[in-house]
Amino acid sequence: MTITVKNLSKSYGSIKALDIDQLTIAPGHAYGLVGANGAGKTTFFKCLTNIITDYSGEIIFDGHNPRKETAILTKMGIVLDDLSVYKDYSARFNIQYFAGLRGHYDAVAAEKLADELGLLAALDRPVKTFSYGMQKKLVLLIALINSAEVLILDEPFRGLDQKSVKWFQDYLREWASAEHTLIISSHVQTDLESLCDTVFMIDQGRLVKTVDLTSVNDQAFRLISTDNDALFADLLASTEVSFDKTATGFKIDINSEQWQTLYPQLGEHAIAITAMSKVSVLDQQEVN
Numbered sequence: 001m002t003i004t005v006k007n008l009s010k011s012y013g014s015i016k017a018l019d020i021d022q023l024t025i026a027p028g029h030a031y032g033l034v035g036a037n038g039a040g041k042t043t044f045f046k047c048l049t050n051i052i053t054d055y056s057g058e059i060i061f062d063g064h065n066p067r068k069e070t071a072i073l074t075k076m077g078i079v080l081d082d083l084s085v086y087k088d089y090s091a092r093f094n095i096q097y098f099a100g101l102r103g104h105y106d107a108v109a110a111e112k113l114a115d116e117l118g119l120l121a122a123l124d125r126p127v128k129t130f131s132y133g134m135q136k137k138l139v140l141l142i143a144l145i146n147s148a149e150v151l152i153l154d155e156p157f158r159g160l161d162q163k164s165v166k167w168f169q170d171y172l173r174e175w176a177s178a179e180h181t182l183i184i185s186s187h188v189q190t191d192l193e194s195l196c197d198t199v200f201m202i203d204q205g206r207l208v209k210t211v212d213l214t215s216v217n218d219q220a221f222r223l224i225s226t227d228n229d230a231l232f233a234d235l236l237a238s239t240e241v242s243f244d245k246t247a248t249g250f251k252i253d254i255n256s257e258q259w260q261t262l263y264p265q266l267g268e269h270a271i272a273i274t275a276m277s278k279v280s281v282l283d284q285q286e287v288n
């Protein structure tokens, strides 16, 4: 499904929360949405899914206007940050209820997904006995149960421990494929870098930059410290790699092919890396 957005604007009283001229979401891609608190990310997601309908401009799904043809919305799954499920009731009740609201509940599909998400044994427990990560998985299950083509996740990793973040990322990476489109917001830019091919940067309701991560991801800066910085500087100087000396080591601008050539030379010169990190590609974007 292709989603096109034109002149989308939404205000809450005198606050203009969203003002996007043009944006296209193509099928089979993973998109990220980055923006500070209050930038308009949740409002954008709510407009996309008809939770908010009093916006001006248009959102079109494959030629369909969701405000008039609501059936198209059954192809969208959304996971908002507020985890609004019925916590006194069982997970199974919630799945039945929300899938029923969308017109169709398939018990076999629910159990299959629950099994995949590690929730099968807990299906009949009240949701209030679930850990936060389990509750997030339940909301994801509800979003996926109607065979969504487009999955929208608002801050899905917020509040999760590292192990759960990794689990969700792996699951979503597997899910995003030719027929599936993922749109995901996060404050943690590196979470988006490993998942998305395009990132929309939103500021005060406006789309200020679109970053194609497939083209920039390979040319990443790395911060490296070694046990012999003088020798490492000589080694770098003998290569095509550009670098800057920092207080704690080096910031080097290197692609993966150059890295594969350089790395063995470190071993040959007995230089040990003491610390290394990749600088966020998104952090390097200058917004005009």
Ligand SMILES: Nc1ncnc2c1ncn2[C@@H]1O[C@H](COP(=O)(O)OP(=O)(O)OP(=O)(O)O)[C@@H](O)[C@H]1O
Residues within 6 Å of the ligand: 012, 015, 016, 017, 035, 036, 037, 038, 039, 040, 041, 042, 043, 044
């Ligand atoms: N129901 C509402 N009534 C009034 N103002 C609102 C409402 N919802 C959002 N806003 C305002 O609209 C703007 C955009 O909010 P929104 O929640 O979309 O941002 P966000 O990027 O999702 O923020 P966060 O990262 O903090 O969740 C903010 O100025 C916010 O205060």
